[in-house]
Amino acid sequence: MSEAPKDDRLIVWFDIDNTLYPASVKMAEKMREKIHAYFLELIISSRKRGDTPPSDMDPEQEAEVMHTAYYTNYGLALRGLVLNNHNVDPLDFDRKCDGSLPLKEMIKPDPSLIKLFNDIDRSKCRVWALTNAYITHAERVLEILQLKNPKESKTNDISEDRVEFEDQIEGVVYCDYTSPKFESKPDPEFYRKALIQANVTDPSKCLFVDDSRINVEAAKKEGWGRCVHFYEPELQSPGDSEQDKGAVEHDVVVISNLEQLRDLWPDIFKKAV
Numbered sequence: 384m385s386e387a388p389k390d391d392r393l394i395v396w397f398d399i400d401n402t403l404y405p406a407s408v409k410m411a412e413k414m415r416e417k418i419h420a421y422f423l424e425l426i427i428s429s430r431k432r433g434d435t436p437p438s439d440m441d442p443e444q445e446a447e448v449m450h451t452a453y454y455t456n457y458g459l460a461l462r463g464l465v466l467n468n469h470n471v472d473p474l475d476f477d478r479k480c481d482g483s484l485p486l487k488e489m490i491k492p493d494p495s496l497i498k499l500f501n502d503i504d505r506s507k508c509r510v511w512a513l514t515n516a517y518i519t520h521a522e523r524v525l526e527i528l529q530l531k532n533p534k535e536s537k538t539n540d541i542s543e544d545r546v547e548f549e550d551q552i553e554g555v556v557y558c559d560y561t562s563p564k565f566e567s568k569p570d571p572e573f574y575r576k577a578l579i580q581a582n583v584t585d586p587s588k589c590l591f592v593d594d595s596r597i598n599v600e601a602a603k604k605e606g607w608g609r610c611v612h613f614y615e616p617e618l619q620s621p622g623d624s625e626q627d628k629g630a631v632e633h634d635v636v637v638i639s640n641l642e643q644l645r646d647l648w649p650d651i652f653k654k655a656v
């Protein structure tokens with residue numbers, strides 16, 4: 384991970400998954416299927432080896448229960464696997480889960496999103512990504528969306544149809560699965576490390592957008608200046624759909640479209656000529 388030079392500009396942090404593309408692509412559901420398959424394989428092989436006491440549950444059920452418990456208690460299923468000593472290789476997990484998603488079939492570059500990024504005035508503001516994914520997935524997504532050319536991971540396939548595009552995102556703070564007790568959002572430590580990595584000394588200079596309310600609240604608690612919850616009401620259950628666009632709740636603004644950032648944060652966008 385490279386450190387950014389000292390910089391007094393504001394910094395806007397974007398979450399990646401389900402923030403830079405809509406939840407309607409069902410990425411979260413696909414991820415969940417892959418992770419379920421991983422848990423299932425783990426349980427079946429552990430039973431074969433006789434490593435686990437006999438269970439009343441069938442493996443499918445046990446996988447579901449374990450996955451849900453780990454996700455709920457640790458924020459990320461993988462953290463549960465690592466912290467409960469399942470002898471899992473996090474990079475194998477990443478390859479079989481996020482790494483096996485057919486991203487190119489699921490997401491496409493969105494010209495209006497690229498324009499939104501391009502319209503951010505870089506003399507006033509830096510733009511970074513803050514994700515709970517590993518760098519490989521983060522870079523695959525950002526490359527497909529044409530927001531950032533891959534730098535860190537070496538595993539991206541260099542396809543012949545590679546398109547040239549400008550970097551809209553300067554740096555990526557990701558969940559480092561290779562570190563033994565890695566942090567992720569919403570751990571306060573994850574946000575603090577992000578500031579160190581981007582060389583930010585004043586958290587009030589941070590602007591943040593995430594589709595997870597709990598991640599947004601955590602940033603707010605860390606003193607991050609302007610925190611926005613990206614929420615797509617049409618995709619939620621009917622009872623939840625009354626949410627006001629741009630409504631302020633507990634000091635957090637809720638938006639349903641990233642274009643709303645132009646009105647919300649006019650100071651970070653280039654002035655129209």
Ligand SMILES: [Mg+2]
Pocket residue numbers: 398399400401402593594595
């Ligand atoms: Mg997200």
